Amino acid sequence: MLNNFFYIVNVCGKKDIPESWHLGFQEAAAPVMEEIVFFHDQIMFLLVIIVIVVLWLLVEALNGKYYDRDLIDGTLLEIVWTLIPAVILVFIASPSLKLLYLMDEVVSPALTIKAIGHQWYWSYEYSDYQEETLEFDSYMVPTSDLNSGDFRLLEVDNRLVVPINTHVRILVTGADVLHSFAVPALGIKTDAVPGRLNQAGIFIKRPGTFYGQCSEICGANHSFMPIVIEAVSLDRYINWMLSLSNE
Amino acid sequence: MRLWLAHYWLYIKAHKEMEEGGSQLVLQTAPFDARFPYTNQTKNCWQNFVDFHRCSKKLGEEHESCKYFKRVYTSLCPKGWVDNWNDQVEAGTFPGRI
Numbered sequence: 001m002l003n004n005f006f007y008i009v010n011v012c013g014k015k016d017i018p019e020s021w022h023l024g025f026q027e028a029a030a031p032v033m034e035e036i037v038f039f040h041d042q043i044m045f046l047l048v049i050i051v052i053v054v055l056w057l058l059v060e061a062l063n064g065k066y067y068d069r070d071l072i073d074g075t076l077l078e079i080v081w082t083l084i085p086a087v088i089l090v091f092i093a094s095p096s097l098k099l100l101y102l103m104d105e106v107v108s109p110a111l112t113i114k115a116i117g118h119q120w121y122w123s124y125e126y127s128d129y130q131e132e133t134l135e136f137d138s139y140m141v142p143t144s145d146l147n148s149g150d151f152r153l154l155e156v157d158n159r160l161v162v163p164i165n166t167h168v169r170i171l172v173t174g175a176d177v178l179h180s181f182a183v184p185a186l187g188i189k190t191d192a193v194p195g196r197l198n199q200a201g202i203f204i205k206r207p208g209t210f211y212g213q214c215s216e217i218c219g220a221n222h223s224f225m226p227i228v229i230e231a232v233s234l235d236r237y238i239n240w241m242l243s244l245s246n247e
Numbered sequence: 248m249r250l251w252l253a254h255y256w257l258y259i260k261a262h263k264e265m266e267e268g269g270s271q272l273v274l275q276t277a278p279f280d281a282r283f284p285y286t287n288q289t290k291n292c293w294q295n296f297v298d299f300h301r302c303s304k305k306l307g308e309e310h311e312s313c314k315y316f317k318r319v320y321t322s323l324c325p326k327g328w329v330d331n332w333n334d335q336v337e338a339g340t341f342p343g344r345i
């Protein structure tokens with residue numbers, strides 16, 4: 001019984017990767033994504049009510065029992081069916097705007113990472129530490145080279161390592177054409193525009209491996225330039241950074 | 248609100264732990280700049296690069312305030328852009344006023 005329950009939770013549950021027939025969101029790993037999920041649920045609540053009411057009115061109307069052939073206009077009726085949708089729209093628009101401005105916010109970051117889209121791979125730069133800029137390319141692992149347990153078309157050779165519980169500024173740009181840096185579990189999707197730097201803020205709440213894909217059609221291998229973020233504790237991040245700069 | 252306060256707390260805690268651990272790495276990056284509050288940070292990078300060169304012309308590259316500009320633009324600008332601009336500065340074809 002309990003096993004069954006966990007099976008169902010596992011199948012329907014949200015994970016950090018996309019999977020076939022995945023209709024919902026991935027599990028949120030950042031506060032912004034949590035807010036997006038809340039907003040989605042809130043709108044779904046209103047949507048279900050509206051769908052049921054409209055369907056009920058349609059069925060009743062087609063049923064043909066309740067009609068009034070002398071009804072030509074009704075001021076009160078018109079006021080009611082104008083005001084109710086207006087109020088519903090306010091309830092959708094105000095949290096939507098709140099969320100929009102929340103996503104724009106980059107809280108005083110401790111670290112800046114640059115993500116540069118190329119045809120067809122991502123390259124990353126860490127240059128907060130005065131010595132040399134740490135930069136590397138991140139290519140997709142071809143299907144023939146995958147190890148068992150790897151995710152096809154999602155794994156990369158060099159992952160982007162990001163500390164958890166830290167405000168991180170991500171600057172996205174393109175080297176050739178438009179790309180888009182998107183990671184669903186973190187709630188970010190930022191256009192990579194050549195000659196322009198776009199800023200996004202992330203704050204990861206738990207360790208994990210988060211997958212994303214280029215989200216702007218950028219040419220033949222657009223589908224084969226995934227993003228992998230490895231979220232680790234601050235200590236591990238620092239050790240990783242020191243080990244790379246000592247090499 | 249409570250959500251955000253909780254995150255600040257986690258952030259402060261993580262940084263305290265790091266400081267106590269005597270880390271060799273200082274977590275520090277270009278701070279928020281009220282002149283560039285929007286998503287588009289292109290001008291932020293450019294302005295700090297130009298300011299660095301103006302500053303070093305006046306005070307010398309090693310001056311503390313010039314070092315600050317350099318830190319900020321290296322944090323913000325992609326390396327390719329900086330290399331390109333440096334070549335232009337050397338060749339005297341840099342479009343900004345230095």
Ligand SMILES: [Cu+2]
Binds near residue numbers: 117
């Ligand atoms: Cu792309």
